[in-house]
Amino acid sequence: xxxxxxxxxxALCALCGESFSASPALGAIQPRGAQRGTEATLTxxxxxxxxxxxxxxxxxxxxxxxxxxxxxxxLKVAVAIAPDCRLGEHVFRVRTATGISDARTFWVGALPVIxxxxxxxxxxxxQPIPMNVTVHGVVRAEDQDYFVVEGKKGQRLSVExxxxxxxxxxxxPYVAILDAKRFExxxxxxxxxxxxxxxxxxxxxxxxxxIVQVRESAYGGNDACQYRLHIGNFPRPTAVVPAGxxxxxxxxxxxxxxxxxxxxxxxxLPASDANAWRLHCQTPDxxxxxxxxxxxxxxxxxxxxxxxxxxxxxxxxxxxxxxxGVIARxxxxxxxxxxxxxxxxxxxxxxxxxxxxxxxxxxxVGNAQGGTLAGNDDNGGPxxxxxxxxxxxxxxxxxxxxxxxxxxxxxxxRVEVAPVAASVTTTIPKVDGNNLTNQDRQTFTVPKGGRYAxxxxxxxxxxxxxxxxxxxxxxxxxxxxxxxxxxxxxxxPVVFEAKPDAPxxxxxxxxxxxxxxxxxxxxxxxxxxxxxxxxxxxxxIYARHELDRTAIAVAEAAPYSIEVIExxxxxxxxxxxxxxxxxxxxEGFKGAITVFPLWTPPGMGIQGSAVIPEGQTECVLPxxxxxxxxxxxxxxxxxxxxxxxxxxxxxxxxxxxxxxVAPIVTLTMERPAVEQGGQTxxxxxxxxxAPFEGKAKVNLIGLPAKTTSQTxxxxxxxKEFAFPITADKTSPVGxxxxxxxxxxxxxxxxxxxxxxGTQLRIDVPLPPKVAATPPPKQEAPKTPTxxxxxxxxxxxxxxxxxxxxxxxxxxxxxxxxxxxPKKEEPKKP
Numbered sequence: 001x002x003x004x005x006x007x008x009x010x011a012l013c014a015l016c017g018e019s020f021s022a023s024p025a026l027g028a029i030q031p032r033g034a035q036r037g038t039e040a041t042l043t044x045x046x047x048x049x050x051x052x053x054x055x056x057x058x059x060x061x062x063x064x065x066x067x068x069x070x071x072x073x074x075l076k077v078a079v080a081i082a083p084d085c086r087l088g089e090h091v092f093r094v095r096t097a098t099g100i101s102d103a104r105t106f107w108v109g110a111l112p113v114i115x116x117x118x119x120x121x122x123x124x125x126x127q128p129i130p131m132n133v134t135v136h137g138v139v140r141a142e143d144q145d146y147f148v149v150e151g152k153k154g155q156r157l158s159v160e161x162x163x164x165x166x167x168x169x170x171x172x173p174y175v176a177i178l179d180a181k182r183f184e185x186x187x188x189x190x191x192x193x194x195x196x197x198x199x200x201x202x203x204x205x206x207x208x209x210x211i212v213q214v215r216e217s218a219y220g221g222n223d224a225c226q227y228r229l230h231i232g233n234f235p236r237p238t239a240v241v242p243a244g245x246x247x248x249x250x251x252x253x254x255x256x257x258x259x260x261x262x263x264x265x266x267x268x269l270p271a272s273d274a275n276a277w278r279l280h281c282q283t284p285d286x287x288x289x290x291x292x293x294x295x296x297x298x299x300x301x302x303x304x305x306x307x308x309x310x311x312x313x314x315x316x317x318x319x320x321x322x323x324x325g326v327i328a329r330x331x332x333x334x335x336x337x338x339x340x341x342x343x344x345x346x347x348x349x350x351x352x353x354x355x356x357x358x359x360x361x362x363x364x365v366g367n368a369q370g371g372t373l374a375g376n377d378d379n380g381g382p383x384x385x386x387x388x389x390x391x392x393x394x395x396x397x398x399x400x401x402x403x404x405x406x407x408x409x410x411x412x413x414r415v416e417v418a419p420v421a422a423s424v425t426t427t428i429p430k431v432d433g434n435n436l437t438n439q440d441r442q443t444f445t446v447p448k449g450g451r452y453a454x455x456x457x458x459x460x461x462x463x464x465x466x467x468x469x470x471x472x473x474x475x476x477x478x479x480x481x482x483x484x485x486x487x488x489x490x491x492x493p494v495v496f497e498a499k500p501d502a503p504x505x506x507x508x509x510x511x512x513x514x515x516x517x518x519x520x521x522x523x524x525x526x527x528x529x530x531x532x533x534x535x536x537x538x539x540x541i542y543a544r545h546e547l548d549r550t551a552i553a554v555a556e557a558a559p560y561s562i563e564v565i566e567x568x569x570x571x572x573x574x575x576x577x578x579x580x581x582x583x584x585x586x587e588g589f590k591g592a593i594t595v596f597p598l599w600t601p602p603g604m605g606i607q608g609s610a611v612i613p614e615g616q617t618e619c620v621l622p623x624x625x626x627x628x629x630x631x632x633x634x635x636x637x638x639x640x641x642x643x644x645x646x647x648x649x650x651x652x653x654x655x656x657x658x659x660x661v662a663p664i665v666t667l668t669m670e671r672p673a674v675e676q677g678g679q680t681x682x683x684x685x686x687x688x689x690a691p692f693e694g695k696a697k698v699n700l701i702g703l704p705a706k707t708t709s710q711t712x713x714x715x716x717x718x719k720e721f722a723f724p725i726t727a728d729k730t731s732p733v734g735x736x737x738x739x740x741x742x743x744x745x746x747x748x749x750x751x752x753x754x755x756x757g758t759q760l761r762i763d764v765p766l767p768p769k770v771a772a773t774p775p776p777k778q779e780a781p782k783t784p785t786x787x788x789x790x791x792x793x794x795x796x797x798x799x800x801x802x803x804x805x806x807x808x809x810x811x812x813x814x815x816x817x818x819x820x821p822k823k824e825e826p827k828k829p
Contacts, residue, residue, distance in 0.1 A: 022648065024048040027104075028046075032162075036083060036108050036110060041079075042078075048099075048647050049075050054506055055092055058549065062079050062081050065079065088290075098445075105167055107228060109134045111286075127148070142221065144215040149212065153207050154203060156259060158201040158235070164195060165194065166543070170535035174188070175200060192356055196542055201235075214227060238256065243355050244295025247269060251301075252267075256410055263283060278293060300318055300322070302324065302336065303324050309335065314337040320346070325412070330408075331405050332407045337397050343389065345387065348417050351383055353381065355414065366396065366397050374388055424458050424461070424522050427529075443552065444550065446497065446498040447555050449561075450558045450561050453653070456482070465487050489602070495654060497654075506554070511526045558644075560593060563582050569751045570661040571625045573753070574753055581638055590614055592613055593640050598638060612640075664692055665692075666686075667740050669758035675727065681722040682725055692746070696714050698723075699741045700725075700740055702736065705732060709725050710724055736761075736762065741755075
């Protein structure tokens, strides 16, 4: 369910009436969190916020009471947090009259919030605080913050910190609980459950004062290194068994790893695991701030039994089913057994790290005696996955151990054994792969009377065929156009269009991908990765939030629109064409507009961008098709961006068709040769693939410098022709690749295709021949000589014979002698 908070900002109406669409920027929300069941005033900081109209919240439990524009960079947002509001991370976006902001996070806790007060950087002078509070503070360079609380013997003292997860900065915190003599009772740095953020917990050995320390792990810090430090008697387990259950099930779970011992708790599971549901351990002492990622899946649970360290004592369970346990000691291996039918295909997935366990699982499946049939260590991460096909009816075993043979009381796991299930995950591609925190164009802002275009990705799992892309809701006055996603592709262009009178409004929307066959069950979900904190090495993501929806809004009109003049003729394989893009400008807007192809179909190439210069209305995007491009029609769009004085304004064309066809004319070329300063001909045979009217122009492309030819005209009936080629005395010697471009006119437009291909050889002219010394004069025979026979007409040499003759002459010339006299044929009697 989407929760929206809409406000009429009457004071801004005059401004918004004349404004142009431009996306706002949201950089941070301060403070970084608050207690549930309270009200708070939050400061939203960013840019282009003066026309703010709405706050979009991803999760229930927070209502906005008032939104006040302080200036273009600052909003004051008064919120009420429900007593039953979910603990942990919440996500907001700001919708203005001109766009949608980035997603930013805000944290809700169970404890009252107080501020850190300096000076508190010395162990001897800690800041006194009551038990069971959340401290909001900052660690600056080489700073250490100390807090002192009063504790009772046997009482639990727990510390949990949110720092890296806040997404404000790369801040790796370290926490410790110390007694009054500065002895460390517990420490926490990194945690499998909460990443670089950590915590610790201890049962106090005596009444007295206890010191809590927080610092940057390498004694760094700066003004952006904020933290929320929970200090109290709340439980702090580090494992839960089982780690999942059925939808809507009431289930008893056991929390492990708390210093006071195991904690049993009955929980009511939700209908699905949507909205990033987490399970929090709760006792009369309080509630665990972090909570556990908890699987909600329709699988019966099975549990490890004592002494299940081998195939003979493997713990039984059903298949399909979920097997839950703990690798409690170093070197331990847990075995389970299940029955399967011959040919039954099952997915075995061991989840540990994904649920917050320190276990790095290695998973095996084997026969009833424990003979290995398949195994896996990491599959896309530290957890393990096997697709298993049962070779025969019977019992099978699966077993789990840690990769390094480690173990401990919180090394919990869950192995789900389930039938293969088709699914689809939808998302929007990142526009900047070099900046993972960049959220540009991860939402849809549709200008009134205009369009917005985006790509949608649908990643299939165990499902083929086409997919229809849809959206679960759209603002009033908005329509969407999208072609079915091709079976062999995972991306499709979509174009949104808003009516001129559509009201400015917004909503959160899930992207669906549906198979056209109703018998194919492949549920889809949306997953947008919002990276919040990056750090070494290689810009690793240390804090992220996976969003299950994006945002769509109708915004004020853009100062321009674009249209593509759809080609009337196709693009031939190995051909080229220009795509005309025309802009219509609002009165007074003259700025440059940069246009981009939204999507380039397979086998085609479109220039990456082009600019419509200031004050002008048109540009072209050169296109080409590969020789092996599929002969078919595709639909795509062009989108554009311009700065109207308030930031980038995006708009788009409609979807238009591009057709690729086989070549209309194909040429087969001979290999010509010419001497510098000479002439020759390039003979071509013509094959017409598709009849055409009138004459086609054929140009020879690739001729070297100072070498010329002429355009030749052919018709659909032409079988062969020759290009005349003239070489200058300075034309470069050697082999030169040339090909032909055939241009056919149809419907007033040109179809240009490249064809043929051969090598033109340019040679240095032969040196002049040296005259041979005439033989001694012979006396004429006394008998009359018969008249010589009539000379036969000279035979036309083939190209191969011509080349051989020229080679012989070159060899003789290179030897420096005159050509050898011809050997006379013996006379016939």
